[in-house]
Amino acid sequence: MSGKALLKTKEDKDATKVQVFTVQDGKEYILLREESSQSFAVDQKENSPFHNKCQELFCCPFWNFFILKKKEHIEEPQLKGIVTKLYSRQGFHLQLQADGTIDSTKEEDNNYAIFNLIPVGLRVVAIQGVQTKLYLAMNNEGYLYTSEHFTPECKFKESVFENYYVTYSSMIYRQQQSGRAWYLGFNKEGQIMKGNHVKKTKPAAHFIPKPLKVAMYREPSLHDLTELSRSGSGTPTKSRSASAMLNGGKTLSQHGST
Template identity: 60%
Template sequence: MAALASSLIRQKRAVKEDPTNRPVVNKRKPCPKSNKSLCQKQILVLISKVRLCGGRKSRNEKRPEPKLKGIVTRLYSQHGYYLQMQPDGTMDSTRDESTQFNLIPVGLRIVAIQGAKTGLYLAMNSEGYVYTSEHFTPECKFKESVFENYYVTYSSMLYRQTQSGRSWYIGINRDGQVMKGNRVKKNKGAAHFLPKVIEVAMYKEPSLHQLAPEPVSPPRKTVKTSDLPSLKNGRKEAPKADAS
């Protein structure tokens, strides 16, 4: 009897120790490292594409152009005339209040004077003549100064008297004629203007163009008067008078 019991115990132990009879446990196999890196690479590529699309969108968006705060105004002379720019670019004066100019600040107390209707810029050439230009050039810059009587003067930033250094001013004489800048004196009424502001406006900053070289002309006889109209940038100035 004891021998039979011991035999049964040995058979049970043999069954337990047999590896073929052990139950199979389902274990998850770890994902190969190569597959993990591939997934990570795909995610990084996707993120980079999203960033690239966002960057392209911002590049395509136009940057806001710089704006300058100026005024729409009438320039009233102390002699009772309004400075006027004709549709063909001719400068003269009028008693009518319909004339308008854009005063655009382009520096510290420096302005560009533009016809509100024509879009042309007021300028002064090396001979002192006032003319109009389609482009904004150094001759279109004027220094704005307040005089003692609270009138305003506009002098050329580019030209002045060689010996005395006296500035050249925009001026209208008693007959309503636009004068040569080198004949206008600072303390005379011809140079004094009263800006009558209509409204405040925002303007695009003018693009500065260089002056075109003047063609060399053959020698000619000196003309007695210096108030003949001259051509500049395709525009003709009105005859000017020298009376202040």
Template identity: 85%
Template sequence: REAKALLVAIQGVQSKLYLAMNSEGYLYTSEHFTPECKFKESVFENYYVTYSSMIYRQQQSGRGWYLGLNKEGEIMKGNHVKKNKPAAHFLPKPLKVAMYKEPSLHDLTEFSRSGSGTPTKSRSVSGVLNGGKSMSHNEST
């Protein structure tokens, strides 16, 4: 059973190229995002994920065209892949995401002036972004 679906684009981490499917069901890469780069990502209860073209499908039946790999790991034509077959099932790999605490206004340098004209708090923005630890000039550039 399908749990949820999203509109996604698939982009190479290093190449920055987008994966796309043409009107014949062949996959190719594109430097630019086009409608052929849009895929429907469907996540199923068994954690498998399928990707189908958002613009191409079988004309008579309306069946979607899916990304798929055969047993040898070769790319299959989208119009030859069925969503319930292992060729179309992918297991997502979680990406490492850097999580940062959003700095509050109290953490940023505060320049409320006293009568002498000197700042009352001297914590730098680069220090806040480094978890409050001070950084040398070379580390912050």
């Protein structure tokens, strides 16, 4: 519209009151103020079976597509971690074999000694074997085991010690009286030790990450230990030392820190 508009009100058979805008070109533009028979007809049209069918055929698929695209966007990898080797000060690389066995190796070119270090909190990481996709975990007795599911027992606090050595301790278990943390560690023979036998001041607990590349990860879905225990796949105990549990059935070192 151009020119100055004049406003006036008049009665109309299709509306109780309408507002008419008149501009300098002589044209009138009508603005309905109350419900008219025309708007009622539009409402009837929108509520008709034909309109509902069109809504179902054309609008709903678009809405579903929008929801799917939104979910896909949410599931985009958003955590920046590293693909790395974990070299112990004792002279061994941490290794997670295909059967779930946790041990060590001195081989430099060993695919089972490569891990995803996924940040799951402030200075908290999940340690996942690249080849097996199993998570490293520590149970309430200090035993290390592997888990297909990410649980609270799979969370390790990553701390930088003297001379840039790194330690990994359980986020949920520690000595009850002293409060001393339980650590991932090897003895001098390269055997995995119980977490409550490893001291952070000893070489057994000291690791040097050897990053291979930076990677983006999706946040792991956290599973409750109680639910997994009820389903028969929960935290392993000494009596359940089969493959992929309690270091794949291998004997754990019971000696003190070295």
